[in-house]
Every structure is written in C-alpha cells, then in structure tokens.
Amino acid sequence: MLYLGAGKIEDKDLPHRHKMTDMILDAYRKRLTAAMDELKHSEGRISFTTDLWSDPSLDSFMAVTAHYYVRDEQRQLKRRNGLI
Secondary structure: OOOOOOOOOOOHHHOOOOHHHHHHHHHHHHHHHHHHHHHHOEEEEEEEEEEEEEEOOOEEEEEEEEEEEOOOOOOOOEEEEEEE
C-alpha cells in the first residue's frame, strides 16, 4: 500500500491494523492457491532444492525451492521455480 500525503497523513488515512492483516492474508491465500494450481498442472516431476544459512547473530534460515515445467498458451514448455 502506497500513500503519498505530502506530509499530511492523518490517522483516518491509514487502514486499521486488523484491516491490514486481512489484506495481507487475502493476498497470501490468493498467491498460495495460484502456486498450488500451477504445481498441480506441472508437466513431469517437481524437483526441490534447499538452502540453509544463519545470520551473524546465529538466527537460522531455510529456503525450499520447487523447480518444474508448465506449458504456456502456445503449448511450449517453460521452466519455472518458486519458493515453497
């Protein structure tokens, strides 16, 4: 959400924190559904890769990436990947 108020932002101009939470969760659910649909209709197998790392304060992180193929409108194979 972007608001350019030239320094004149008031409380009424900003969505309530519950509204922001709902907006974020709705966007997440839409993206999750689209990603699951694309994976369900992928051609062949799906491969997964992982990466593990930690930051200087030793907080650990893990990423899982799916690699797969889908057909575009012209029925050409396109390689896709995305974080899971």
